[in-house]
Amino acid sequence: MLSVRNLHAGVDGREILRGIDLEVKTGEVHAVMGPNGSGKSTLAQVLAGHPAYTVTAGEVIYEGQNLLELSPEARARAGLFLAFQYPVEIPGVSTAQFLKAAVNEIRTRQGQDELDAMEFLELLREKLTLVEMDQSFISRAVNEGFSGGEKKRNEILQLAVLAPRLAILDETDSGLDIDALRVVATGINGLRTPDNATILVTHYQRLLNYITPDQVHVLFNGRIVKSGGKELALALEAHGYDWIKDEFPAVAPLGAA
Amino acid sequence: MTQVAPPLNRYLAAFEALEGAGTVANPAWLHRIRREAITRFAEQGFPTVRLEDWKYTNVAPIVGTAFLLADAVPTGVAAPAIERFVVRDPVAHRLVFVNGRYSATLSSAAPLPGGIRVASLAEALSTDAAVLDRHLGRHAASEGTGHGFTALSTAFVQDGAFVHIPAGVRVPAPIHLLFVATAPAGPVLAQPRNLFVADRASEATIVESYVGLADDTYLTNAVTEVVLDEGALLQHYKIEQESERAFHVGTTAVVQGRDSTFTSGSIAVGGALARNNLGVRLAAPGASCALTGLYVLHGRQHVDNHTFIDHAAPRCTSRQLYKGVLDGRARGVFNGRVTVRRDAQRTDAHQTNKNLLLSEGAEVDTKPQLEIFADDVKCTHGAAVGQLGEDAVFYLRSRGLGEDAARTLLTYGFMSEIINGITVEPIRAQLDSLLMARLREARVAKEPR
Numbered sequence: 214m215l216s217v218r219n220l221h222a223g224v225d226g227r228e229i230l231r232g233i234d235l236e237v238k239t240g241e242v243h244a245v246m247g248p249n250g251s252g253k254s255t256l257a258q259v260l261a262g263h264p265a266y267t268v269t270a271g272e273v274i275y276e277g278q279n280l281l282e283l284s285p286e287a288r289a290r291a292g293l294f295l296a297f298q299y300p301v302e303i304p305g306v307s308t309a310q311f312l313k314a315a316v317n318e319i320r321t322r323q324g325q326d327e328l329d330a331m332e333f334l335e336l337l338r339e340k341l342t343l344v345e346m347d348q349s350f351i352s353r354a355v356n357e358g359f360s361g362g363e364k365k366r367n368e369i370l371q372l373a374v375l376a377p378r379l380a381i382l383d384e385t386d387s388g389l390d391i392d393a394l395r396v397v398a399t400g401i402n403g404l405r406t407p408d409n410a411t412i413l414v415t416h417y418q419r420l421l422n423y424i425t426p427d428q429v430h431v432l433f434n435g436r437i438v439k440s441g442g443k444e445l446a447l448a449l450e451a452h453g454y455d456w457i458k459d460e461f462p463a464v465a466p467l468g469a470a
Numbered sequence: 471m472t473q474v475a476p477p478l479n480r481y482l483a484a485f486e487a488l489e490g491a492g493t494v495a496n497p498a499w500l501h502r503i504r505r506e507a508i509t510r511f512a513e514q515g516f517p518t519v520r521l522e523d524w525k526y527t528n529v530a531p532i533v534g535t536a537f538l539l540a541d542a543v544p545t546g547v548a549a550p551a552i553e554r555f556v557v558r559d560p561v562a563h564r565l566v567f568v569n570g571r572y573s574a575t576l577s578s579a580a581p582l583p584g585g586i587r588v589a590s591l592a593e594a595l596s597t598d599a600a601v602l603d604r605h606l607g608r609h610a611a612s613e614g615t616g617h618g619f620t621a622l623s624t625a626f627v628q629d630g631a632f633v634h635i636p637a638g639v640r641v642p643a644p645i646h647l648l649f650v651a652t653a654p655a656g657p658v659l660a661q662p663r664n665l666f667v668a669d670r671a672s673e674a675t676i677v678e679s680y681v682g683l684a685d686d687t688y689l690t691n692a693v694t695e696v697v698l699d700e701g702a703l704l705q706h707y708k709i710e711q712e713s714e715r716a717f718h719v720g721t722t723a724v725v726q727g728r729d730s731t732f733t734s735g736s737i738a739v740g741g742a743l744a745r746n747n748l749g750v751r752l753a754a755p756g757a758s759c760a761l762t763g764l765y766v767l768h769g770r771q772h773v774d775n776h777t778f779i780d781h782a783a784p785r786c787t788s789r790q791l792y793k794g795v796l797d798g799r800a801r802g803v804f805n806g807r808v809t810v811r812r813d814a815q816r817t818d819a820h821q822t823n824k825n826l827l828l829s830e831g832a833e834v835d836t837k838p839q840l841e842i843f844a845d846d847v848k849c850t851h852g853a854a855v856g857q858l859g860e861d862a863v864f865y866l867r868s869r870g871l872g873e874d875a876a877r878t879l880l881t882y883g884f885m886s887e888i889i890n891g892i893t894v895e896p897i898r899a900q901l902d903s904l905l906m907a908r909l910r911e912a913r914v915a916k917e918p919r
Contacts, residue, residue, distance in 0.1 A: 261868050264860070289870035299866040305883030305890075314879060315869040323872070354883070371869065 214239045214378060214410050215260075215280075219464045220271035222259045228269065229255045231435035237379070240407045243420055244446060245414045245430035248454040254298055256432065257383040260412075261295035262288050275379065289315075290322040292378030296385050303355035308324035308367065309337060311355050312374050319375065342371040343398045362393035369400040370415070383411045386420035398423030418450035433457050477533045479514055483507065484539050486624055498597065499603045500627070507607065507624035508586050514618040523617070526803040526835050527745050527774040532717050535691055537593075537659035539626070547683070552576060552650055555681045555711075557896035563588050564646045569653075570660035570690075571629050576650075587634040588645055591663055592633035601634055605665055606794060609695040610723035614749035614778030614807070619719045623661050623693040626912055630663035630692075635672035637699070644675040644894045651716065654685035662712035664694040668702035668730075670744075675705040677897055680720070682713025682740065689717040696722065698730035700754070705733045707897060711904070712740035714769065721747040726786075728754035735892055736763040736792075738773045739908070751779040752786035752814075763792035764888040766905060767800035767832075768912060781814040781844075794825040795881060796832035797912055806851070807839040814844050821851040826858065826910070828877075874913045881909060 217235040221228060227251045237243050247253050259266045260273065262285035280288060293444040300334045303311060316336075317327040328336065336353055356364050365385050372380055382401065386394055399422055401411065413420060421443060423431075429445040430437045433454075438461045439445065449457075485508045489496070496504075516533045517524040537617055547568050556564065565588065566576035572590030582588060588596065594602060607624045620736060623901065630719040631647045649662050680690055690712060712718045718741045723733055738744055750759045765773045779788045794802040825834045838851035858880045866876035885905055899903040 284873070285864060285867040286870050286872050286876075289868055295868050297865065297868075301859070301862045302863070303862055303883055305886035306879055311866070311869070311879065314875065315866075315871060317873065318872070319870040327625055373867065420786065 214276060216274040218272050219268045220256075221271060222255065222266050224232045224255070224266050224359075225267065229435055230259065232271070233432075233435070233437055235430065235437065237410050237412060239410055241427040242405070242411045242413065242424060243431045244426040245412060245432055245437075246416065246418075246429060246446060246449055248457075249416065251432045252435045253416075253432050255260075255385055256416050257295055257381050257412075258299075261285060261293065262330050268411065286318075288376075289377075290319050293375035294372055294375055294380045296365075296372055296380065296382040298383040298385075300356050300364040300368055302357045304357050306355055307352050308370075309351040312337065312351075312371060315371075316374060321356055336374060340370055342390070343373050343403055344370045345396050346370060361388040362390065365389055365393065365397055366400075369397050373400060373404055378409045379412070380404075380409065381414065383414045384416065384440065386415055386417065394420065423433075424427045431457055433461060472590045478512060480627075482512060482621060488626065495861045497599065499599070503607045504627065510623050511618055511621035511625055514621055518617045523614075523776060523805070526805070527743070527772065529719075529743070529745075531743060532689055532719075535657050535687070535689070537657045538723050539659050543879075547573070547576070547650065547652055547863055550574060552648065553684055555648055555679060557646055557894075557900060559896065563643070564648060565590065565631050566650060567629070567631070567662055568650050569580045569658055569688075570649070575618075576866065580812065582641070584639040585636045586639060587632065587640055589632050591630040591632045591665065594665075598632060598634065601667055602632075602665065605667060605695060606696055608694050609697065609725050609751075610721055610749075610751070611847045612723070612751070613780070614776065615721050615723040615747050617721075617747070619691050620693055620877040623663055623691055626661050627663045628661075628663070628877075632664070633647065633666045633674070633676060635668045635674050635702075637670040637672060638674050638783060641674040644677055644897075647676065649677045649680045649690065649692065650683055651681070651686070651688050651690055652683040653660065653713065654687040655682065658688040660688060661691045661693075662695045664692070666694070666696045666704065667700045670699045671701040672699075673703045675894060677707040677894055678738060679709040679711065680718060680740075682716050683762065684713065685715055686713050687715045688695070688713070692718070692720045694720075694722045694731070696724040698724070698726045698732055698757075699825050700728040700730060701819045702727065702730045704731070705893060706748070706896065707735045708737070709741055709897065709901065710736075710738040710744055710746065712744065714740060714742055714771065716741050718744040719747075720745070722749070722864065724748075724750040724759070726750065726752050726754065726757035726763070730754040731757075732759040734759070734761045735888070736761070737762070737888070738775070739767075740766040740770065741773065743907075744774045745774045745776070747778075747799065748774045749780070750788070752788065753778040753782050755785045757783065759788040760786035761791075762888050762891055764885055765792075765802050766795045766885065766908065767802055768797040768908070769800060770798065771800045771890070774805070776803075776805045776807075778807045779809070779819065781808065781810040781817045781819060781846065785819070786814065786817055788820070791888070792819040792823045793884065794823075794834055795828065795885055796834055797828040799829070799831035801832070802834040804834070804836045805839065805852075807836070808841070808849065808851075810840075810842045810844050810847050810849065812843040815846040817844060817847040817849065819847070819849045823853045825855045826881065827855060827856075828881065866918065878909045878913050882906065
């Protein structure tokens with residue numbers, strides 16, 4: 214489904230990703246872990262097409278297409294979804310209004326009919342229960358005045374409504390209390406099918422108590438330095454990231470020549 | 471009379487002709503008001519950019535145009551022509567004015583309970599002379615509202631809307647005043663003159679809409695005086711949707727009694743050049759006002775909003791939130807002046823102006839002015855001029871919305887805070903679709919992709 218080869222990218226001339234290789238197959242869940250500043254969020258943003266980042270080398274093939282040539286909206290319409298680490302507030306636009314526009318934009322581009330107001334509301338109600346959100350949520354302005362947990366749930370609600378083929382969750386677990394974490398994890402698990410795939414970007418192992426990854430990758434200084442099964446996440450949890458740093462001294466820290 | 475510049479002569483001559491013709495109602499009290507006003511106009515003339523209050527808005531195109539004074543209702547404006555501006559349920563009462571003159575045939579006046587008076591000013595000049603004598607021209611003559619345009623309006627006062635709500639009466643549904651302008655045969659000057667008097671503990675909602683029927687050049691010089699007695703509550707909306715070749719100078723002067731509440735929503739989307747003056751005098755303790763405004767401009771439109779809040783008594787509250795969305799080479803001005811007089815202790819005044827610039831060529835001048843002479847006050851102000859947040863644009867794009875659709879939705883969100891505050895549902899819905907259509911137009915115009 215997704216093939217990342219030797220991806221180099223950065224912002225303002227500063228290289229952050231320094232040769233990423235990653236293969237994600239349909240039906241799989243991958244966890245990308247790493248210490249702060251290792252480039253996890255950059256990888257997520259680059260895959261979603263954030264215009265602030267520049268790709269300097271490498272390629273990303275998504276379902277046979279060159280992903281890097283697509284605009285962010287074209288990526289979304291092709292079934293890619295990024296759950297933001299810091300979801301943006303959109304004053305004056307309700308979640309219902311926003312999601313209806315998004316759903317119908319994607320549906321039209323995929324050759325399906327638009328949902329009318331009733332059909333959309335029905336879909337939205339069904340997904341609200343999945344993330345245990347109150348219906349009043351959808352008439353509030355997108356993320357405005359939401360707590361951290363509410364914002365993350367709203368990301369999962371969007372994930373549920375848009376039903377992407379490849380979901381990238383950028384630190385969706387950070388800042389969540391245990392109840393919200395359970396809700397978010399249940400939501401993600403409920404959306405897994407043999408036809409889609411998920412990349413979980415996370416600093417901590419705790420989300421993986423709820424979601425079992427097929428593969429765990431350790432990102433360090435812009436490269437994936439180690440990949441393995443879920444036991445790798447447990448090892449990171451037990452020993453922290455220092456042993457990675459010790460094991461890979463050759464990977465120069467960021468900013469060093 | 472003092473020596474006057476040539477452009478003024480036209481108006482002075484027209485005044486003498488009108489007075490001499492004897493065709494207008496002219497009781498002594500009104501005659502005196504008119505005379506005083508024309509003298510003031512001859513002295514003041516039209517404002518120039520040398521005046522601090524007018525430095526951002528040059529009215530030279532108005533001064534230089536030879537407007538015909540709209541006199542009688544032009545024939546040929548039929549109901550279908552105004553249909554798109556008409557709002558119904560729950561609007562009970564609609565007065566329609568064509569070029570400032572009342573049109574009985576286009577209006578729809580339901581009977582009103584409790585001695586509520588809703589009439590044309592022309593009629594009220596004879597039927598309600600006592601109330602008019604007490605208020606007409608008395609409030610829009612002071613700081614902020616007493617400029618040359620107001621003097622011109624008063625000198626030629628003939629028609630407009632008159633609303634009088636007796637003490638303790640609540641008007642059951644909004645009153646809609648629709649001011650239609652049409653000038654197919656050359657530039658016309660329309661001068662509707664309105665007076666709203668809300669007696670003690672009365673309650674009403676009044677909407678003034680100014681619309682152009684076609685892409686004509688004309689000037690609307692509208693003056694509205696509003697008087698709120700003790701405990702009265704008035705919701706006022708002003709929708710300026712003039713032709714984009716038209717000029718609009720709108721002046722609203724409000725004076726508030728003890729514990730009265732005035733709310734205002736001023737929406738400006740039309741006009742080539744528009745100036746809105748809103749002066750509120752909080753004259754007795756406990757009065758409060760909440761003013762909101764939205765100007766959505768494109769092309770080369772110029773809209774100037776000047777507000778002046780005079781905190782003249784203790785324990786009064788004022789709130790202002792004005793927002794602007796500017797595209798093309800449009801220019802917006804917000805000048806919000808708040809004066810807190812020496813005795814106006816425990817004043818609570820807050821003012822915010824936020825602007826969204828959608829193009830490189832758009833421009834905005836925002837200027838708060840606080841003059842505080844009391845010591846126990848809470849006064850704040852804030853102003854912002856910016857563009858759409860790129861993170862927000864990316865967020866929406868990452869959900870499948872195209873870049874233009876994302877920008878449109880964000881712009882709509884910025885405006886909706888003001889639009890959603892409009893409590894008269896049909897007016898809100900009408901503005902909502904108007905603004906959505908305008909956003910779509912802008913999107914199409916910008917779409918080479």
